[in-house]
Amino acid sequence: MKNRRQFLSTLGAASVGSMIVGTGAVGSAAGKEKLAIDGGTPVRKTPLGYKAYGPQFYNDVEKRELLEVLESRRPFRWWKSNSKVLEFEEAYAARIGVKYALGVTSGTTALCAALAALEIGPGDEVILPAWTWYADYDTIVLAGALPVFAEVDSSLNIDPDDIEARITPRTKAIIAVSLQGCPADMDPILEIARKHKLRVLEDFSQCVGGRYRGTYLGSIGDIGISSFQESKTITSGEGGAVVTNDPELFERAIRFHDVSSLRAPYNEILKGGMVAGFAASNFRMNEFTGAVLKAQEQDIETICAALRSNTRKVREGIADLPGLKIRRSPDIEGDLGVTVFLDHGTRERRDRFLRALRAEGISASPPGGSVILPIDKRIENKLTVHPAWPSFNSPEGKAIRYGADSCPRTIDIIGREGGVIMDPNFSDGDLKDIILAIRKVYLAIYKA
Numbered sequence: 001m002k003n004r005r006q007f008l009s010t011l012g013a014a015s016v017g018s019m020i021v022g023t024g025a026v027g028s029a030a031g032k033e034k035l036a037i038d039g040g041t042p043v044r045k046t047p048l049g050y051k052a053y054g055p056q057f058y059n060d061v062e063k064r065e066l067l068e069v070l071e072s073r074r075p076f077r078w079w080k081s082n083s084k085v086l087e088f089e090e091a092y093a094a095r096i097g098v099k100y101a102l103g104v105t106s107g108t109t110a111l112c113a114a115l116a117a118l119e120i121g122p123g124d125e126v127i128l129p130a131w132t133w134y135a136d137y138d139t140i141v142l143a144g145a146l147p148v149f150a151e152v153d154s155s156l157n158i159d160p161d162d163i164e165a166r167i168t169p170r171t172k173a174i175i176a177v178s179l180q181g182c183p184a185d186m187d188p189i190l191e192i193a194r195k196h197k198l199r200v201l202e203d204f205s206q207c208v209g210g211r212y213r214g215t216y217l218g219s220i221g222d223i224g225i226s227s228f229q230e231s232k233t234i235t236s237g238e239g240g241a242v243v244t245n246d247p248e249l250f251e252r253a254i255r256f257h258d259v260s261s262l263r264a265p266y267n268e269i270l271k272g273g274m275v276a277g278f279a280a281s282n283f284r285m286n287e288f289t290g291a292v293l294k295a296q297e298q299d300i301e302t303i304c305a306a307l308r309s310n311t312r313k314v315r316e317g318i319a320d321l322p323g324l325k326i327r328r329s330p331d332i333e334g335d336l337g338v339t340v341f342l343d344h345g346t347r348e349r350r351d352r353f354l355r356a357l358r359a360e361g362i363s364a365s366p367p368g369g370s371v372i373l374p375i376d377k378r379i380e381n382k383l384t385v386h387p388a389w390p391s392f393n394s395p396e397g398k399a400i401r402y403g404a405d406s407c408p409r410t411i412d413i414i415g416r417e418g419g420v421i422m423d424p425n426f427s428d429g430d431l432k433d434i435i436l437a438i439r440k441v442y443l444a445i446y447k448a
């Protein structure tokens with residue numbers, strides 16, 4: 001592996017630029033190369049596609065951990081003393097820098113447990129970004145509370161300035177989601193929360209291993225959740241976790257996820273507990289999942305460091321492009337570098353850019369893994385499993401309007417953004433191709 005300086009000296013902006021445009025100035029009309037989409041030669045013959053990150057790092061450690069569970073003949077966490085789930089929880093809490101972590105069955109059930117821990121229910125409002133995964137909205141509704149959307153900004157995360165406009169006397173919490181590897185801007189969010197006495201739930205499902213101002217995501221708000229579904233940083237196919245420093249929130253999350261009980265190890269950790277039982281559920285993680293996550297957990301830094309390094313090289317390789325608008329991050333050092341996304345100004349130019357990039361053999365996509373929720377039909381129509389569902393039967397629930405008019409800025413911003421999804425295992429050759437292809441397409445489309 002070359003170090004960064006050597007890589008940039010062979011691949012730096014100027015040399016890559018001149019490779020493409022010959023001796024002409026970068027961006028000059030004469031220097032343009034014929035795009036593959038117009039019949040030119042593609043940058044890559046074998047297309048460069050997206051692969052889930054975690055499974056690329058499965059090795060003998062996962063194998064050994066899984067085999068131990070099989071051979072123990074004890075796949076249920078509470079019927080053994082040396083639980084893999086418990087070991088995973090301890091390692092994950094230590095890495096993120098929180099006192100407590102709880103393994104659960106998915107990111108969605110982690111959200112259910114976190115909302116239950118925060119005692120969110122009918123009559124409460126929860127603010128979430130208009131562009132995020134369904135689970136953030138659905139679990140608020142499942143709790144009987146009312147979801148209130150705020151716009152995203154050019155980081156594609158919730159716009160702190162728009163949160164304040166959505167606060168009412170009924171607002172109880174903000175879900176700060178760190179989307180596609182980009183940390184949510186936690187300082188202004190915490191400031192607003194403190195001012196209005198709101199709780200902050202961090203959903204860092206798409207940013208496991210990400211940091212904000214040197215602190216791991218998940219350890220900043222009152223409570224955090226992450227998913228370990230296949231498209232996240234580390235994965236067991238399905239799985240999730242709740243993290244917090246607050247023993248009372250932790251105990252409620254535990255009770256909610258396990259038929260309201262506080263079993264031996266937790267009972268010890270929490271010195272008998274302080275919360276009375278309540279109607280609860282079962283979102284317990286099994287030992288096979290715990291085994292894989294215990295092993296994957298050790299790879300978090302490796303995966304994140306490789307992603308960040310690759311993304312930095314690409315960013316630096318295109319930094320001189322005139323008028324370039326790269327997705328903003330409130331903390332580029334803590335950002336996972338999942339995306340190299342550009343703001344293309346209009347949806348038409350974005351779509352043209354992505355089509356041309358794909359023709360060059362580079363997988364290119366609009367912002368993904370999330371949905372502009374207020375314009376999803378079932379959400380716009382406030383559909384629930386029962387017509388008397390509390391969320392939409394209060395005066396506020398009846399009055400609230402979702403749909404395109406509720407989030408025009410989010411629709412505009414998400415429609416203009418697009419680029420390349422990065423991979424921790426891209427080779428220097430792959431990175432060079434990405435830089436070449438972005439430059440080639442950018443220069444052709446932006447100077448056309």
Ligand SMILES: *Cc1c(COP(=O)(O)O)cnc(C)c1O
Pocket residue numbers: 105106107108109132133135136177203205206227228229238239240369
């Ligand atoms: C994946 C994801 C979830 C839900 O996680 P599951 O494990 O799929 O239930 C929640 N929030 C965000 C932001 C996600 O990306």
